[in-house]
Amino acid sequence: MTKTTLSYSTRMLATAELNGARVSFFEPPHSEPDFPWVDLRELTAAVCPPSLRAQMVRNAAKICRGVQQPVLTVTNGFDEIEIVSHLTAQAVCATIDELETGCPDPHGLAEEAFLAVAFDTYSKCYPMTVEEVVAAMGNLGGSFGRPAH
DSSP: OOOOOOOEEOOEEEEEEETTEEEEEEOOSSSSSOOOEEEHHHHHHHHSOHHHHHHHHHHHHHHTTTBSOSEEEEEETTEEEEEEOHHHHHHHHHHHHHHHHSSOOTTOHHHHHHHHHHHHHHHHHSOOOHHHHHHHHTSTTGGGGSBOO
């Protein structure tokens, strides 16, 4: 049996500095209401201790169990990168906060830093009306963020 690999493409919207590291934001890889997606490796480099980075990249899909495709490999020009939805990025940051503190703390340091940079970046490069924000909040990840069957 041959494994089929689907290829998606997206366009980078902007880069932002998060904890002194560059993080790239991308158009959602679908046409439904959603927030921009984030480069997973850059995000983990910005919010993870070096000893946790590879583990977080490997396990990002497990963090959002039950979601169809929380991590997508996409082409960006000539490069293939892994991007995650806003929801998955926020969950990765929350997991890092929990690993560092030993307790689930809603909106810990990594998550707060990500959210501040993300929404500042979204407002500049991906402006949305109130209605679009509400629609995106109810559709995080678009078709890729729906429950797995």
